[in-house]
Amino acid sequence: MKAVNISGINQVHLVEKMKPVPQKGEVLLKIKYVGFCGSDLNTFLGKNPMVKLPVIPGHEISAIVEETTDSVPDTIREGMRCTVNPYTSCGICPSCRNGRTNACQFNQTFGVQRDGAMSEYIAVPWQKVIADDAISSLHLTLVEPMSVGFHAVSRASVTDLDIVMVIGCGMIGLGAIIRAALRGARVIAVDIDDEKLLLAKSLGALHTINSAAEDLHSILMEITQNMGPDVVIEAVGAPATYRMAIDEVAFTGRVVCIGYAKSEVSFETKYFVSKELDIRGSRNALPEDFRAVMEYVKRNNIPETLISGIYPPEKAEEALVYWSQNAGKVFRIFIEF
DSSP, X not given: OEEEEEEETTEEEEEEOOOOOOOTTEEEEEEEEEEEOHHHHHHHHTOOTTOOSSBOOOOEEEEEEEEEXXXXXXXXXXXXXXXXXXXXXXXXXXXXXXXXXXGOTTOOOXXXXXXXXXXXXXXXXXXXXXXXXXSOHHHHTTHHHHHHHHHHHHHTTXXXXXXXXXXXXXXXXXXXXXXXXXXXXXXXXXXXXXXXHHHHHHTTOSEEEETTTSOHHHHHHHHTTTSOOSEEEEOSOOHHHHHHHHHHSOTTOEEEEOSOOSSOOOOOTHHHHHTTOXXXXXXXXXHHHHHHHHHHHHHSOOOGGGEEEEEOGGGHHHHHHHHHHSGGGOSEEEEEO
């Protein structure tokens, strides 16, 4: 079978692999689409410290159930459309003991710590298969990245009393905007791209701020009556946006960090104490986040602009080069098998 392989920095090859044979309790999936994530782009550019090359990328998945085995429940049937929970959990580390399996100390995500799904077939434990014929294959591929944003909103304990600022309107930031709006919060979207801000507004943001062209602080003070947002969700992963989150959040506010900064971040830590902040990390997503996204997708129109391009496996390198050259304009790029 064909598989996409990131073999080195700026190097992608199409390779031949053996078609997997599902073992007891596993499901064989025929892949339809796999989305390139920001972590895959960083792997391609040599900026992902968690990856050891070569690696097959891909953890944003839509597939068709090709074959089931003994012990697979009849809720998963051949021919069903599905997505996949791409994380592992050990069951014994502190995170797993606390029920937060998404943050397992020994997690291995598809395409990062282990080979991913960008191939014609994969075999996975049935517990990782999330089947739903009511969702198209294209939209199933969006479920995992949106669920990461949904999870960040849960980590922030957002309610309808909150003003929530989301920094970064990429795919994950948009997921956070959608979920915060669904919870009844007033959402402020911040980005440096006006097209992304327009999309954020269509998905639930009441206010938008272009932080490169406008005075962020003064606009925030006007919106929040000089108090600052109750919650700030950082979905960029840059020193400037990390500091922005701490500087602008309200006293006793909550800051939730999704993005990985590529370099060290220096803070005036007086704000940690004087504001008595809750600063929380947010990693991956839980099964309930996947379910919430899937219910949202079934009930709402998903903008076509969330899918920036669809390429065949043979053009995977071309797709990554395009993304690297147009980073601010791309939401998701799919590889179609």
